[in-house]
Structures are given as structure tokens and as C-alpha cells.
Amino acid sequence: xxxxxxxxxxxxxxxxxxDREVLTPTATFQxxxxxxxDMVQVLVAIEDEFGIEIPDEDAQKFQNxxxxxxxxxxxxxxxxxx
Amino acid sequence: xxxxxxxxxxxxxAMGGDYAPGEIVKGAVAAVEKDDDIEVILVGPTNTVExxxxxxxxxxLPIRYVNSDDFIQEGEHPALAVxxxxxxxxxxxxxMVKAREADALVAATATGAIVTSAIQFLGMINGIDRxxxxxxxxxxxxxxxxxxxxxxxDCKPEHLLNFAIIGSVYARLFxxxxxxxxALLNIGKEEGKGNKLTRETYPLLQKSGLNFIxxxxxxxxxTGQANxxxxxxxxxxxxxxxxxxxAEMIGNYFKDKxxxxxxxxxLLKGKVKELMASLALxxxxxxxxxxxxxxxxxxxxxxxxxxxxxxxxxxxxxxxERDVVSCLKSELAKIRKHINL
Numbered sequence: 001x002x003x004x005x006x007x008x009x010x011x012x013x014x015x016x017x018x019d020r021e022v023l024t025p026t027a028t029f030q031x032x033x034x035x036x037x038d039m040v041q042v043l044v045a046i047e048d049e050f051g052i053e054i055p056d057e058d059a060q061k062f063q064n065x066x067x068x069x070x071x072x073x074x075x076x077x078x079x080x081x082x
Numbered sequence: 083x084x085x086x087x088x089x090x091x092x093x094x095x096a097m098g099g100d101y102a103p104g105e106i107v108k109g110a111v112a113a114v115e116k117d118d119d120i121e122v123i124l125v126g127p128t129n130t131v132e133x134x135x136x137x138x139x140x141x142x143l144p145i146r147y148v149n150s151d152d153f154i155q156e157g158e159h160p161a162l163a164v165x166x167x168x169x170x171x172x173x174x175x176x177x178m179v180k181a182r183e184a185d186a187l188v189a190a191t192a193t194g195a196i197v198t199s200a201i202q203f204l205g206m207i208n209g210i211d212r213x214x215x216x217x218x219x220x221x222x223x224x225x226x227x228x229x230x231x232x233x234x235x236d237c238k239p240e241h242l243l244n245f246a247i248i249g250s251v252y253a254r255l256f257x258x259x260x261x262x263x264x265a266l267l268n269i270g271k272e273e274g275k276g277n278k279l280t281r282e283t284y285p286l287l288q289k290s291g292l293n294f295i296x297x298x299x300x301x302x303x304x305t306g307q308a309n310x311x312x313x314x315x316x317x318x319x320x321x322x323x324x325x326x327x328x329a330e331m332i333g334n335y336f337k338d339k340x341x342x343x344x345x346x347x348x349l350l351k352g353k354v355k356e357l358m359a360s361l362a363l364x365x366x367x368x369x370x371x372x373x374x375x376x377x378x379x380x381x382x383x384x385x386x387x388x389x390x391x392x393x394x395x396x397x398x399x400x401x402x403e404r405d406v407v408s409c410l411k412s413e414l415a416k417i418r419k420h421i422n423l
Contacts, residue, residue: 015211017211017238017240033238035236036159036160036161036162036194036198037161037197037198037201037212037234039161040161040164040165040198040201040202041201041206041211043165044201044202044205056162056165056166059165060162
């Protein structure tokens with residue numbers, strides 16, 4: 001598990017109050033019992049933590065937690081290479 | 083605070099509410115006419131705001147406007163709309179608070195859009211998960227604060243614990259109650275009553291270190307059985323609107339009876355007015371400060387008219403003067419020493 005994934009899980013658990021074990025690659029946001037305000041808080045916290053921007057058009061495409069992690073890892077790598 | 087006279091600067095979403103921009107601008111103009119210590123900054127598309135302001139002589143008034151390219155429209159999903167429209171009037175106005183170009187925001191915009199913008203651009207106060215609306219629900223129980231009256235429809239137990247903490251701070255700050263009692267709104271008094279949310283919240287409140295006195299039923303609100311009553315916004319908002327409708331119905335009932343029975347009307351003269359005054363909803367109900375976000379954000383009813391706007395601007399000034407956000411932070415720090423979070 002990457003450091004990025006660990007950090008994202010920390011953020012999600014703190015904001016959504018879900019169990020860490022729920023956060024599997026196939027878990028949906030419904031599985032996490034996250035509502036729209038949770039999601040806004042998670043997105044804002046992740047943008048702040050990694051210094052990246054997650055446009056809403058991209059955020060709409062995440063099907064599950066795995067997609068979410070893959071996207072953030074790519075964004076963080078992209079930022080590191082810039 | 084900037085400006086030669088160091089006025090309190092209130093940003094207003096000129097495009098938010100059922101009667102925006104006309105009634106919002108009218109109420110804002112009246113607010114600065116009434117109180118020279120307030121400066122109002124209207125936020126909305128320049129052409130629209132200018133057209134409204136042209137109806138008044140504002141040449142000597144501390145009122146100005148800031149352009150926003152967009153605004154949140156009726157029916158848009160608030161959380162998504164704010165992220166999609168970073169230059170919507172509500173977002174621009176909240177960013178002004180963040181940048182300290184305004185001391186507070188007042189908006190009749192949809193609650194979801196205000197809350198989402200506030201979370202996104204101001205952030206939450208450390209230790210608070212969710213913004214919340216609350217206050218006394220009825221003048222019959224002025225020392226009972228109910229939270230949440232309108233933000234979080236689906237809650238988790240941790241959210242209700244947050245509301246209990248904020249409610250306790252509210253009771254200390256505004257009601258001068260040193261050790262406010264806290265109760266969970268439920269359908270029975272015994273522990274174990276209620277739905278999953280209330281059953282899971284009970285032990286959290288019990289071990290919180292707050293002055294938790296257990297469950298309170300709906301009828302206990304009127305008798306002021308607790309200083310702070312917590313529930314999710316689905317229940318809180320239903321309760322509030324039931325009260326609003328009930329008070330109106332009772333008023334109409336007495337008016338009808340007075341017309342039908344002039345003698346009764348004569349006997350009750352003055353008493354009905356007294357009764358209605360005691361039933362009247364305090365201004366905090368259905369609007370007021372959005373607690374928990376790191377800045378002063380005041381929500382107005384969506385159907386606010388100009389006089390409501392004027393009142394809410396004056397209240398925003400009072401909240402700024404009392405430095406409520408700093409007070410909440412310092413009260414939270416004090417409470418944290420005694421509660422188990």
C-alpha cells in the first residue's frame with residue numbers, strides 16, 4: 001500500500017467515520033455511507049493535503065475507492081514530475 | 083476591518099433566495115440607511131445588481147457591489163453546483179470572508195450551497211465535523227436550544243455529539259448557562275429507545291463528559307427539560323416547520339373565532355396577542371448562524387423579504403461584534419479538557 005493511499009484512508013476515516021476495513025478497492029461511496037457533504041469535505045481535505053486540484057468532472061467519474069486512489073496517485077505523481 | 087470609519091463589512095449573496103435580487107438589495111439598502119456602522123457588499127452579476135441599486139439613492143450610503151459571473155440556480159444540486167461554479171455569487175461572497183475582505187456573509191441561498199461553499203472555502207473549525215443550524219425553537223422555552231434545524235438530514239452518532247458540544251457553547255455564550263443540560267430527542271425517555279442513530283448516540287453522549295441527562299421526548303421541548311436538545315435535521319426541520327405552521331394555524335383559529343363571537347373577542351382582547359407573542363418563533367429558528375465553519379456565515383430563510391434581510395444584516399453585525407467564531411474556538415478548547423472526544 002502506497003503512502004498516498006494510507007494518507008487518503010486516514011482522511012476518509014476521519015471525515016466519514018467509517019471503518020478502515022471498508023475501504024477496499026471495490027468499495028463504493030455508498031458502502032462507506034458517505035453523503036455529499038462528506039464527499040466535499042474529503043475532496044477539499046485531499047486537495048489541501050496533496051496540493052492538487054480535483055475538478056468536479058473528474059470527481060464524477062469515480063466508481064469506487066480503487067478508482068479514487070488510482071486517480072489521486074496519478075495526480076500526485078504528475079505534480080511531482082512537474 | 084477596513085475603511086475610514088471601520089465599519090463592519092457584510093457580504094451578501096444578492097442572487098440567493100426566492101425574491102432575489104430585488105428584496106435582497108432593498109433590505110440591504112435599508113440596513114445601511116438604519117445603521118451607519120455597517121457596510122454592505124452585494125455580490126452578483128454587475129448588470130443585475132446595478133439595475134436593482136439604481137432604484138435607490140445610494141450616493142451617500144456605504145454600499146457597494148462585487149461582480150460574480152454566475153450564481154446557483156433553483157434546482158441545482160448544491161454540493162455539485164458549488165464545485166462546478168467556483169465563481170457563483172455565494173462562492174465569491176464566502177471567499178471574501180476567507181480573504182478578510184468581509185467580516186461576515188449573509189445569504190438566503192439554498193442551505194446546501196451555503197454549507198458546501200463554507201466547507202470548501204472557509205473550512206471547518208478544528209474538532210467539528212459538520213456545520214449545523216440551531217437555536218431556541220419556541221419562545222415558550224427560550225432556554226432550550228435545538229440542533230440541527232436544517233443542515234444534516236442524515237447523521238451519524240459523531241455528528242450528534244458535535245451538535246451537543248456546539249449547543250453547549252451556544253447556551254453558555256448566548257443564554258449565560260454555565261453548565262447546560264444536554265438531551266437526545268427521542269420517542270421515549272428510556273435508554274435503548276428510538277432508532278439506530280439515537281441508540282448509538284446515547285452511549286457517546288453518556289461518556290462525553292457533557293452534562294447529558296438522557297432522552298427527551300418532543301413534548302419536553304416546550305417545558306424546557308434540557309438546555310440543549312440534539313437531533314438530525316430531518317427531525318429538527320420537521321419540528322421547526324410544524325411549529326411554524328402550528329403557530330400560524332392557532333392565530334387564524336383565534337381570528338376566525340373572534341369574527342364569529344364578538345363577545346369572546348372582547349373578553350380575550352389583548353390575551354390573544356399575548357398568547358401569539360409567546361408562541362412566536364424566535365428569529366434563530368430556520369435561519370441564523372451556521373455553526374462549525376471557520377467564519378461568520380448567516381443563513382436566511384429562502385423566502386426572506388427586505389425587512390428580514392435588514393434584520394439578518396443587523397444580527398450579522400452583532401455576531402461579528404461578539405466575535406462568535408473565536409468564542410466558539412476558545413469554548414471548544416475549554417470543553418475539550420472535560421469531554422472525551
